[in-house]
Amino acid sequence: MKKFIKTISVVLVLNFILSVTAFAEPGFAYTDDVLEEFSPKWSQILADDTVISVTPGAAVGELRFAWLSSSTDSNPSFKVSESSDMSDAEEFDVISSDAIENLRSNKVTVTGLEQGKTYYYTYTENGIPSEAQPFTVQPSEDFTVLYVSDAQIGRSGDETLEEVLIRDTCGWNYTVEKMLTAYPNAAFAISGGDQFQSADSLVQMKAYLSPEALRSLPVANTIGNHDEDSTLYGEIFNNPNEVRELASSEAGTGYYYTYGDVLFITINSNNDFMFDTAKVLRKATQAYPDTKWRVVTMHHNPYSASLSDNDFSEERLFFSSLYDLYDIDLCLSGHDHFYSRTDPMYAGKITDGEGTVYVQSSSASGSNYDPLPETTASFTASAFDVRVPTYTAFTFTEDAIIGTTYRTDTDEIIDSFEVADNTTDSRVNIFTAIISFFRTLFSMI
Ligand SMILES: [Fe+2]
Structure with a gap:
């Protein structure tokens, strides 16, 4: 399990802005003209009661x-x-x-x-x-996946107000348009959770699905903390290979799928019963043991730039220990509403190659941003503390996962990196799981 990450250009943006300049408030990338042009479409969005979602199948061809x-x-x-x-x-x-x-x-x-x-x-x-x-159906060799999180329609203010929903929906539509202009042949997109502010809101669901491009672009959605308390998520998204969990959310469970030589595993990180997470990882890797790449999406980030080096959260101790065991190359998250990326992490420590790279997206709509702490942890390789939506394009090649992150107002690249992996050979059992847990724990003491 050797993995190497090299930063091509961290100089593009020296993102460690250590003074707290951001606040938990919205920041949209679109201009007034864009909002003016978008607003009349709101009545059509409300009227479209049967808007359809498209999600990736279990493998290419589905x-x-x-x-x-x-x-x-x-x-x-x-x-x-x-x-x-x-x-x-x-x-x-x-x-x-x-x-x-x-x-x-x-x-x-x-x-x-x-x-x-x-x-x-x-x-x-x-x-x-x-x-x-x-x-x-895009070819599965050297394909690109677009990663976003926390569109969270309705988050920028009083979600009962139409003007709030319109501006958040405009922001989300703007991001979808920007990323598909840059990557028109993307195979699909992944959303890291909090698709809408209120889990049972049909209006917010329709707003999230409103970009016309989403009639054709599959999106793999994740259960965020704002999605978990309603059955709506499971009714409007048709996820493949859902794994039966003992402590599942009302919204549903984890699931997995492949595209080419990549295994994608979506975890419901609201479910903190670790045996369920281990089961999802085990089922997925048993079904597809030989893919070159393994990518996890979970809403909460064990290594967000908002956390300290010795953060004893369950995400760090339990989830990341499992990712060490299952040779996860890349973990995609959201929740904290700013962009950050780590160095490769293994057993709670930065490595010079081996381990998992943790990438966290900012708000995809601009509906809300959280501030970075005054000092960031040693594992934070890149963070972006500006109230502008971001997205990351991941291109999966035989040799590397190439990640490129953009701000949607100027289309500038704010981070660019590569992850490369070789073998996956772990045999996971209860003893290796316990050892991995304690390795991570001791690294933080
Ligand atoms: Fe969120």
């Missing part, structure tokens, strides 16, 4: 969809065609179940898709088909 419909919609259908006129369309099974507010949750898993091909899909509400929406 894609998943989910939408809500009224309880009177007894026979929803979903079709995929290679033509925009939907000729020779193939119909896929829709699995429907009860959802919040007397709605129905409709889920579809589409399989047999070919890399490099463009397809079209339609779905129905009370028998009326939607417009045909295109999507392209």
Whole structure:
């Protein structure tokens, strides 16, 4: 398990601004003109009760969809065609179940898709088909994934006010547009949690799904602390390989999927019953033992720049110990609403290569930022203390994971780094887990 990280250019932004200049308040990247142009779209967003989500499937060639419909919609259908006129369309099974507010949750898993091909899909509400929406299955070699977190629609003020929701939604739409302009061929996106401010808000859910590009771009969403207390997350996102957990949240559980030679594992870090997290990691790595790369997403960050070197949080002690054991190359988080990245970490210590790199995204919409502490821990390799949304593009190649982080107002690169890995050979059992836990604990004393 040798891993090497080299910073290509930490000079681009010397991000350790040690004086506290930021406050927990919003900061949007868009101009007044952009907001003015966006605002009339709000009524359409509110009216779109059956907005559809697209999520990655279990592997390349599979894609998943989910939408809500009224309880009177007894026979929803979903079709995929290679033509925009939907000729020779193939119909896929829709699995429907009860959802919040007397709605129905409709889920579809589409399989047999070919890399490099463009397809079209339609779905129905009370028998009326939607417009045909295109999507392209991106090749799984040298592919790019866009990472964001905490769009948290409704966080910038009183979430009952329409103006608050409009400005947060505008910020999120702006970030999606920016990152897809820079990376139009991204395979999919990952959101690190807190998609909306209130877990059961249908309006905020519709606002989160409102960017038109999300009809075609799959997004793998994570259960944040703002998402966990409602079933809505599990009703509107159709995640693959969900792992049954003993202490699952109302929103759901961890899950996993692959794309090419990468295993992606999404952890529900609100669930602090560690046997559940270990189970998700075990199931995922047993199902896909040989992928070159292993990437975890969890909402809370064991090594956020907001934490100290000897922070005894459960995230540090339990989660990161498990990541050591399971040879996780990269851990993606959010929650603290500013960007930070660590050096490689193993057993609670910075290494010169071996271990996991922890990357935390800022707010994807601009709805809220937290301040950096006056001094940052020794493991913080980069942090960005400016109230501007960020996103990170990860390109997975045979030799390295190439990470590039952008601020969305100027499109400037604020961090650029590489993670490279070689082997994965751990055999994990209860004894190695205990040893890993104590190794991490002793490193902090
Ligand atoms: Fe958040």
